[in-house]
Structures are given as C-alpha cells and as structure tokens.
Amino acid sequence: MSLIISLRKIKCSIVLVLFSLSGHSQELFSLTEPASNRPAGSIGFRIDNSIMDEINSSRINYHLIPELMVGVSKKITIAANVFFSNRTEVFRKEGGSIYAKYRFVSHDGVQKHFRMAAFSRISFNNSDIHQEEIEMYGHNTGFEIGIIATKLARKVAISSEVSFVKATDNGNKNKFIYGNVNSKAVDHSLSVGKLWLPKEYSTYRQTNINCMVEFLNQLNTGSGKYYMDVAPVVQVIIKSQSRIDIGYRKEISSNMIRTAPNGFFIRLEHTFFNVF
Amino acid sequence: MKIIYLFIAITFSLALNAQVTKVNLKASGLTCSMCSNSINKALKTLDFVENVVADLKTYTFEISFKPNSLVDFDKIKNKVEGAGFSVSEFTALINFNNLHLKIDEPVTIYNKTFLFVNLHEPLLNGLKEIKILNKGFVSPKEFRKNKYPALLPGTFQVTI
Numbered sequence: 001m002s003l004i005i006s007l008r009k010i011k012c013s014i015v016l017v018l019f020s021l022s023g024h025s026q027e028l029f030s031l032t033e034p035a036s037n038r039p040a041g042s043i044g045f046r047i048d049n050s051i052m053d054e055i056n057s058s059r060i061n062y063h064l065i066p067e068l069m070v071g072v073s074k075k076i077t078i079a080a081n082v083f084f085s086n087r088t089e090v091f092r093k094e095g096g097s098i099y100a101k102y103r104f105v106s107h108d109g110v111q112k113h114f115r116m117a118a119f120s121r122i123s124f125n126n127s128d129i130h131q132e133e134i135e136m137y138g139h140n141t142g143f144e145i146g147i148i149a150t151k152l153a154r155k156v157a158i159s160s161e162v163s164f165v166k167a168t169d170n171g172n173k174n175k176f177i178y179g180n181v182n183s184k185a186v187d188h189s190l191s192v193g194k195l196w197l198p199k200e201y202s203t204y205r206q207t208n209i210n211c212m213v214e215f216l217n218q219l220n221t222g223s224g225k226y227y228m229d230v231a232p233v234v235q236v237i238i239k240s241q242s243r244i245d246i247g248y249r250k251e252i253s254s255n256m257i258r259t260a261p262n263g264f265f266i267r268l269e270h271t272f273f274n275v276f
Numbered sequence: 277m278k279i280i281y282l283f284i285a286i287t288f289s290l291a292l293n294a295q296v297t298k299v300n301l302k303a304s305g306l307t308c309s310m311c312s313n314s315i316n317k318a319l320k321t322l323d324f325v326e327n328v329v330a331d332l333k334t335y336t337f338e339i340s341f342k343p344n345s346l347v348d349f350d351k352i353k354n355k356v357e358g359a360g361f362s363v364s365e366f367t368a369l370i371n372f373n374n375l376h377l378k379i380d381e382p383v384t385i386y387n388k389t390f391l392f393v394n395l396h397e398p399l400l401n402g403l404k405e406i407k408i409l410n411k412g413f414v415s416p417k418e419f420r421k422n423k424y425p426a427l428l429p430g431t432f433q434v435t436i
Binding site: 028 | 302304306308309321330359
C-alpha cells in the first residue's frame with residue numbers, strides 16, 4: 001500500500017514539474033495514441049523496434065512491428081500492423097492486428113483542445129504464451145476496447161486511456177495457459193508531453209524535439225495482479241512530416257509474470273498527406 | 277458577332293470585379309508545426325487555391341486564389357476540419373463593384389450570398405475585408421454570443 005502511495009507521489013511530482021515548465025507541447029505520444037485523429041486523406045507508415053531485456057536470461061527480445069495508419073475522415077483513423085519477433089530463437093512473423101479509432105468529442109480553442117475517442121484493436125498472435133501480462137501489441141491474440149481523453153493546453157499536452165483487454169488462445173495450438181478468469185485485464189495509461197525545441201516557430205523545416213513521459217498500467221481482473229511501467233521518450237520531428245521516437249520502458253512495480261518488461265524502443269514514422 | 281463577344285467579356289469581367297482576392301483564416305485546436313503543416317497541405321489541394329502562406333506563430337493561413345476561379349468558403353473550412361482542427365476566424369478580401377447594401381437583405385455576389393449584419397457602409401466599392409460569422413467560421417464562444425437569426429443554406433452572415 002505504501003509503495004502504491006509513493007508511486008502515486010512520484011507520478012504527481014513528474015506531472016507537476018512538466019506543468020511548471022513553459023513552452024508549447026506535443027500530443028503525438030509514442031506508446032499510446034492521443035484522442036486526435038490523423039489528418040483525413042493521410043497515410044502514415046511506421047516501423048516500431050523494441051529491444052527488450054529478458055528477465056531470467058541474458059537474451060534480448062527484438063520485436064519489429066511495421067504499421068500502416070490511414071486517416072479515413074476527421075473522426076476515424078484505422079491502422080494495421082504485422083508482428084515480427086526473435087523471441088522464439090528464430091526471427092519470424094508472429095501475427096498482426098487491426099486498430100480503429102473514432103473521435104466523438106472535439107472542442108477546439110486557440111492553442112488548446114479537448115478530445116475524446118473510442119478505440120478498438122483486434123490482434124492475432126501465433127507465438128507461445130510466456131507471461132501473465134496481456135499485450136495486444138505483439139504478444140497475445142484477443143481484443144482491446146477503450147476510451148482516450150486528450151487535453152492540449154498552451155503549455156502541456158496530457159492524455160489518458162482506459163481499456164479492457166481480453167486474451168484468447170494464441171495460434172499454432174498455443175493455449176492461454178492462465179485460465180479464462182485471468183484472461184481479462186484493465187489497462188490504464190497517463191501520458192504527458194512537452195515541446196523543447198524550437199523555442200519559437202518560424203518554418204515547417206525546423207526540427208522539433210519533444211519530451212514525453214508515459215505511465216502504463218495493467219490490472220488483471222481475475223488474479224488481481226498488476227504492473228506499473230514508466231516510459232520516458234524523446235521525439236524528433238523532421239520537416240513537420242517525419243518522426244523518430246526513442247524511449248525506454250521500465251517496470252516500476254509488478255507482481256505478475258513478465259518475460260521482458262524493460263527495454264529500449266525506436267519508432268520511425270513518415271506521413272504522406274492528402275493521398276486520397 | 278465581335279460585339280457579342282465583347283459584351284460577354286465585359287459582363288464576365290464586371291462579375292469578376294466582385295471576387296475574392298484573399299482569405300485569411302485562423303485555426304484553433306493546435307500548437308505543433310506538424311498539425312499546422314497538415315492544414316497547410318490540405319488547403320493547397322483545393323483546385324481554386326493558388327498559394328497558402330502559413331504563420332506558425334499565430335496559426336493563421338493567408339490563402340490566395342487562381343485567377344477567374346470559383347472560391348468555395350465551405351470547402352476551405354472543411355479542409356481545416358478534415359485535418360483535425362477548427363476555424364476560429366475567417367476573413368475574406370473582396371473587390372466590390374458599387375454594391376448597394378440594405379439591412380436584412382441578402383446580396384448575391386458571383387457565386388456567394390451574403391447577409392451583412394451591419395450597415396456602416398451602405399455602398400461598397402473597392403477592396404474590403406469581410407468577416408464570416410457562420411457556425412464553423414468563428415469560435416464556438418463567439419458563435420454563441422451571436423444573436424443573428426438563422427440563415428438559409430448557402431448564405432454567409434458577414435460584417436466589415
């Protein structure tokens with residue numbers, strides 16, 4: 001209990017520190033999606049690389065996830081990705097997922113907005129089940145459904161997501177070994193972002209550097225087991241069209257079996273505007 | 277025959293004298309340059325747009341148009357909304373040709389119908405900047421303060 005209270009204090013302190021710093025901000029978070037959508041008619045291509053340390057060995061798990069994101073309209077974004085990994089000794093394709101987001105609240109003001117969106121992900125994965133952690137982005141077969149709220153105010157962008165995840169058996173006869181009761185969880189995230197550079201905008205060619213912190217938590221509704229992770233991220237935006245995110249995900253606290261919760265990730269993304 | 281062609285040309289040029297030369301719009305809901313760039317690129321896809329000059333500090337876009345083109349204000353607003361944002365201010369620089377205004381009477385200029393909410397200048401001649409007051413062209417707060425009556429579709433409430 002005291003650990004959870006002190007973790008909450010750490011979270012609040014970090015958020016307060018970011019609130020007190022001046023500057024504009026970014027909501028293009030790395031491990032979560034904001035409630036905003038991609039511009040209508042745009043297609044984004046992303047390559048996500050994760051280099052995670054296995055807890056019980058010296059092995060590195062490398063995950064490669066290429067993704068295509070489409071701005072269907074001002075309210076709808078859809079995406080599809082493919083999961084590759086070397087976790088099972090050989091680097092191979094393990095599955096994929098499709099994702100859809102629907103923005104249902106949008107209040108815009110000068111240099112600010114409040115948005116809310118509903119999202120869903122359906123995933124397929126044929127690798128073996130190796131951890132109690134349920135992850136629709138590269139580990140489990142199943143679905144996720146949730147809500148995102150994002151607030152952008154002149155100085156800070158803050159976003160929070162709550163979702164329900166349900167894991168089913170994986171492909172290749174890999175059963176979900178923890179039982180049906182423990183196959184459901186609630187995920188929650190809190191993300192805060194801030195623009196560091198440039199101090200003043202002048203052209204689209206300027207390189208933007210953003211700093212973000214994301215807190216990602218899961219609570220298994222069957223076993224009551226949880227994890228709490230933090231991920232600081234540095235993001236570079238080039239010519240207002242391409243993006244490079246470099247971050248490190250670290251487990252703060254957990255009592256569930258997890259194979260490789262800590263590690264670096266690098267995401268490269270490019271958006272083509274007005275494709276259709 | 278030549279006289280007919282001349283007559284058509286004069287009529288056409290007179291109509292063109294009441295045309296939109298520039299639009300200045302301010303976008304809301306954004307702070308980042310990538311957001312501004314998505315609006316900038318979206319506006320440039322409109323076939324009647326010649327050029328867009330974006331000001332990243334003020335989130336404003338100055339749009340100039342191709343000669344003799346039909347400028348569609350709704351299409352401009354829809355492009356900003358399609359990019360994921362909103363218009364908080366929309367002004368158009370129009371070249372008027374001796375237009376007489378009467379209160380509560382809409383005037384049709386070229387392809388647009390305007391209802392002027394004030395009559396500071398009952399006769400409009402030359403370049404004048406008008407501000408659109410319709411929903412979606414001003415901030416929600418400003419629109420709520422607006423007590424002007426509801427409009428026919430395709431009519432713009434404007435002020436100078």
